[in-house]
Amino acid sequence: MISKNNSKEIISRLLQMLDESKCNFWAVEVVKRELLAKGFSELKEADEWKLEPGGCYFVEKNGTAIFALKVGKEDLRSAGARIISAHTDSPCFKLKPNCEIYGDGGVVSLNVEKYGGGIMYTWFDRPLSMAGRVSIANQEDPLHPITVILDFKQPIATIPHLAIHFNRAVNEGNPLSVQKDMKPVVGYFNPEQIEEFKRNGGVIRSKILEHINSGNCHVEDSMGQLISDRKITADDLIDYELSLYPCEPAGLVGLEHEYFQSARIDDLSMAFAGLEAMLDTADSECNSTGILALFDNEETGSATKQGAHSPVLRHILERICAVQNPGDAQAFHRAIAHSFMISADDAHGWHPNYNEKYDPTNHPVLGGGPVVKINANCKYMTDSDGASVFRQLCKKAGVGCQYFVNHADVAGGSTLGNISSVQLDIRGVDVGNAIWAMHSARETAAVSDHIDMVKVLTEFLK
Numbered sequence: 001m002i003s004k005n006n007s008k009e010i011i012s013r014l015l016q017m018l019d020e021s022k023c024n025f026w027a028v029e030v031v032k033r034e035l036l037a038k039g040f041s042e043l044k045e046a047d048e049w050k051l052e053p054g055g056c057y058f059v060e061k062n063g064t065a066i067f068a069l070k071v072g073k074e075d076l077r078s079a080g081a082r083i084i085s086a087h088t089d090s091p092c093f094k095l096k097p098n099c100e101i102y103g104d105g106g107v108v109s110l111n112v113e114k115y116g117g118g119i120m121y122t123w124f125d126r127p128l129s130m131a132g133r134v135s136i137a138n139q140e141d142p143l144h145p146i147t148v149i150l151d152f153k154q155p156i157a158t159i160p161h162l163a164i165h166f167n168r169a170v171n172e173g174n175p176l177s178v179q180k181d182m183k184p185v186v187g188y189f190n191p192e193q194i195e196e197f198k199r200n201g202g203v204i205r206s207k208i209l210e211h212i213n214s215g216n217c218h219v220e221d222s223m224g225q226l227i228s229d230r231k232i233t234a235d236d237l238i239d240y241e242l243s244l245y246p247c248e249p250a251g252l253v254g255l256e257h258e259y260f261q262s263a264r265i266d267d268l269s270m271a272f273a274g275l276e277a278m279l280d281t282a283d284s285e286c287n288s289t290g291i292l293a294l295f296d297n298e299e300t301g302s303a304t305k306q307g308a309h310s311p312v313l314r315h316i317l318e319r320i321c322a323v324q325n326p327g328d329a330q331a332f333h334r335a336i337a338h339s340f341m342i343s344a345d346d347a348h349g350w351h352p353n354y355n356e357k358y359d360p361t362n363h364p365v366l367g368g369g370p371v372v373k374i375n376a377n378c379k380y381m382t383d384s385d386g387a388s389v390f391r392q393l394c395k396k397a398g399v400g401c402q403y404f405v406n407h408a409d410v411a412g413g414s415t416l417g418n419i420s421s422v423q424l425d426i427r428g429v430d431v432g433n434a435i436w437a438m439h440s441a442r443e444t445a446a447v448s449d450h451i452d453m454v455k456v457l458t459e460f461l462k
Ligand code: ZN
Pocket: 087, 266, 267, 298, 345, 346
């Protein structure tokens, strides 16, 4: 049972983990840290797996997706898996290669691409930083570059908005171009500094080198060994995958602190609700296998090796079956028949200023409890069977449950559940918590909903 004190702790953990998870790479680092602290051990995709009943494991894919397993007392063939899925990525801006644009007075701005469908207005005039993966040369084994997961931590960029004096109609709707309007500025430099930067491959590469060589980063070779004593040169720095993130920390808001606000609530709030449930049930004796599947690239359609459209989760399930019942060609299919998936991705909460956008009878409110998402055209995996399972779990956990259905004239989005169905013919339900301003640089959700979601997901796994 989650007590009042315990809920305070869960929310402060949530806010801390939201702050630490600056991008998909860091979200996986944070989840990995929590799993290791709880005694989960890492399985490598390339190794032979040995699984013990009751054992807790995790496996990573690309550093941006992670799958935690708590093996059941019974094997998968007879008791199936209880799967919670969510995603690690959020809309943002990613740096292009050769990203510097040198302007008048030595002003340097960055050439970026939009990742996912963010609300671009919300990114203006904020302190921004950068985080992600950097690849370092590995002369002995070019197929396995050395990986650095990096975070600049400090506000190092901003996207200044045009003054209203140059566009008096700005408040009447102002279409934005990513290429023209959204270039972040990182500072101004004198010609000698710029020459020096160019010798190192540009401002960003110079700053990356400075950051890595200051010992500020987590540097791993392909075998996961930490490398700390090697000085990295401009020639060593092969490539990067960096995204911008807003620096303002997550926090509580509302007269009674009913809400929490942060970047990347969609979908890290669900990833962390699933993580809490996984950690809570790690020590209990469960018949079926619990799985937390945190995929990447949901915001761009999931069609990558670490996305929900790929066979990554199916392969994990097949592998568990192969370890537990070698040679049984039917084990996997029987496992699927016993399994159930809760796909957890945040939902649109009713917005008091835009009643006309919502379905008249099925609009979830912030603070009303977890939300079941339904769509007649199967954009969600939910059907009445899946919804019934989730509603019963909510009842058992003592929490409310709401429905989200699109206004019939509005085309909604889709999420992980229906995409996973392409790979797994599994029973399941699409759920989430109601949030405001989905895909804004700063989203808002209800504190009580998060606690309720942790309760129901824990109920599901135990
Ligand atoms: Zn989402």
